[in-house]
Amino acid sequence: MKLDAYTIVFLRRPPDAPAFSQEQLAELQRGHVAFNTRMREAGHALICGPFVGQPDQSWRGISVFRTSVEETLRLLAEDPMVQCRRLAFDVFTWLMPAGTLGDRPAATIEED
Secondary structure (H helix, E strand, O other): EEEEEEEEEEEEEEOOOOOOHHHHHHHHHHHHHHHHHHHHHHOOOOEEEEEEOOOOEEEEEEEEEEEOOHHHHHHHOHHHHHOOOOOOOEEEEEEEOOOOOOOOOOOOEOOO
């Protein structure tokens, strides 16, 4: 079976996230949205978006990247919300049948 590999990013608010003023948060959010837009426009990210109604409010959003885990970690270091430690992340590989999400996965592997 042929499988496509994508990189999943779960964003979460760490318990020790620093506090910011409303103005600072608004500026950080603008930078975060701009980062996500750049990732999609560059073809690195397939989707990016926030959660609503999640049972654990520390979980903030999800992204699906077309890049390797290592490259995704490098890219995430450019997100202003990550840089200021307002958001942390969990990153891992997600496998699915080849072609499910299009023709540009991070990698394609053969499974027996």
